[in-house]
Amino acid sequence: MATAAEAATTDANAMRRALALAARGLGSTSPNPVVGCVVLDAEGQLAGAGFHQRAGGPHAEVHALREAGERARGGTAYVTLEPCNHTGRTGPCAQALIAAGITRVVYAVADPNPQATGGADTLRAAGVRVEQGLLADEAEAGNAAWLTSVRLGRPYVRWKYAATLDGRIAAADSTSRWITSAEARADVHRLRAEADAVIVGSGTMRADDPHLAVRGTDGTDGVNQPLRVVVDTDATAVKRGARVLDDAAPTLIAVAEDADAAHLAEAGAEVVRLPRAATGLDIHALLAALHTRGVRSVLLEGGPTLAGAFVAAGAVDTVTGYLAPVLLGAGPAALADAGITTITEALRLDVTETVRVGPDLRITAVPATPVSKEH
Numbered sequence: 001m002a003t004a005a006e007a008a009t010t011d012a013n014a015m016r017r018a019l020a021l022a023a024r025g026l027g028s029t030s031p032n033p034v035v036g037c038v039v040l041d042a043e044g045q046l047a048g049a050g051f052h053q054r055a056g057g058p059h060a061e062v063h064a065l066r067e068a069g070e071r072a073r074g075g076t077a078y079v080t081l082e083p084c085n086h087t088g089r090t091g092p093c094a095q096a097l098i099a100a101g102i103t104r105v106v107y108a109v110a111d112p113n114p115q116a117t118g119g120a121d122t123l124r125a126a127g128v129r130v131e132q133g134l135l136a137d138e139a140e141a142g143n144a145a146w147l148t149s150v151r152l153g154r155p156y157v158r159w160k161y162a163a164t165l166d167g168r169i170a171a172a173d174s175t176s177r178w179i180t181s182a183e184a185r186a187d188v189h190r191l192r193a194e195a196d197a198v199i200v201g202s203g204t205m206r207a208d209d210p211h212l213a214v215r216g217t218d219g220t221d222g223v224n225q226p227l228r229v230v231v232d233t234d235a236t237a238v239k240r241g242a243r244v245l246d247d248a249a250p251t252l253i254a255v256a257e258d259a260d261a262a263h264l265a266e267a268g269a270e271v272v273r274l275p276r277a278a279t280g281l282d283i284h285a286l287l288a289a290l291h292t293r294g295v296r297s298v299l300l301e302g303g304p305t306l307a308g309a310f311v312a313a314g315a316v317d318t319v320t321g322y323l324a325p326v327l328l329g330a331g332p333a334a335l336a337d338a339g340i341t342t343i344t345e346a347l348r349l350d351v352t353e354t355v356r357v358g359p360d361l362r363i364t365a366v367p368a369t370p371v372s373k374e375h
């Protein structure tokens with residue numbers, strides 16, 4: 001018989017393994033969450049493990065139960081998210097766990113999705129012991145994009161920029177290639193592959209003619225290509241022959257309701273029409289339109305003007321800054337006007353990670369006061 005401390009270690013190890021498995025689904029499960037599951041048999045030995053690999057495919061529990069087979073009977077399932085209770089493209093996982101004879105379920109985070117919630121109640125009603133909250137913070141962080149999109153009803157937004165150590169994203173003459181290293185740029189491709197959409201403003205479109213698709217040094221087969229989105233109010237920045245109009249990935253151009261966008265439709269680009277704001281387009285309408293299309297996470301790649309509008313709209317959930325040990329002394333700052341005029345209004349952030357990427361530094365930070373639904 002294991003001591004309480006040994007049992008706690010077994011639980012934590014199994015959940016950690018489930019979390020690592022869940023992370024392998026990042027970038028390919030949207031609009032679903034990433035989920036990992038580990039099944040230990042009645043003796044506490046590993047019997048099965050799996051993760052949700054792609055939307056429409058089996059859920060993590062199903063993979064793990066299949067691998068465990070008969071050994072699941074009397075065993076414990078560790079799941080990073082509350083097992084679902086609804087029949088979607090696959091059957092309800094709560095029922096699958098009951099049918100497999102699992103007698104204890106430990107999950108990290110409750111499912112906030114109104115259609116799927118209730119799995120824990122179903123399990124309890126069938127006599128299964130259910131525990132919630134093990135490694136919940138880690139599981140929240142691993143599923144931040146999906147949880148945010150369900151809770152706020154809009155995609156999770158990561159604003160990414162690359163700047164000099166003095167905070168500039170281009171030189172005074174607008175040249176900006178390349179501020180950060182090849183290693184940092186490769187890292188950005190990883191962030192792109194994890195996102196459902198990548199967004200730039202018309203200023204960046206005009207200055208850089210960016211391609212915005214995912215490239216990898218290790219080949220791009222099977223890599224998630226996010227939707228490329230250009231916010232081009234008057235449909236004047238995306239010209240015929242623009243690199244975002246190639247077929248490397250789908251592209252959506254957001255324009256004003258009254259913009260003349262005939263040339264974009266002719267070039268085969270998809271166009272979404274949105275209401276104007278005081279400057280440019282309404283950011284909330286843009287995010288709502290993306291959410292409707294099933295976009296759960298976006299990588300906002302700038303530039304500073306559009307990023308300022310997102311910050312002003314309360315629509316930045318995470319900031320990822322790549323800082324290069326380079327000084328410019330003049331040139332645009334990483335963030336333009338965000339509606340903040342005095343120090344007491346400053347958007348305070350908590351740093352969640354600092355990592356050396358080649359010669360550069362990657363800093364990740366989240367608003368100290370989490371973004372709320374009121375915005």
Ligand SMILES: NC(=O)c1ccc[n+]([C@@H]2O[C@H](COP(=O)([O-])OP(=O)(O)OC[C@H]3O[C@@H](n4cnc5c(N)ncnc54)[C@H](OP(=O)(O)O)[C@@H]3O)[C@@H](O)[C@H]2O)c1
Nearest residue numbers: 161162169201202203204233280281302303304305306309
């Ligand atoms: N180092 C980096 O990380 C990085 C990243 C990106 C860009 N950059 C650099 O940034 C520079 C371009 O930056 P930028 O600030 O001029 O351009 P931007 O932020 O890419 O685009 C700004 C434009 O977006 C449009 N827009 C649409 N809706 C908007 C809204 N709600 N609020 C604000 N703007 C809205 C506006 O033009 P319309 O109304 O005409 O559409 C606005 O002028 C380039 O030099 C580029 O190289 C650097």
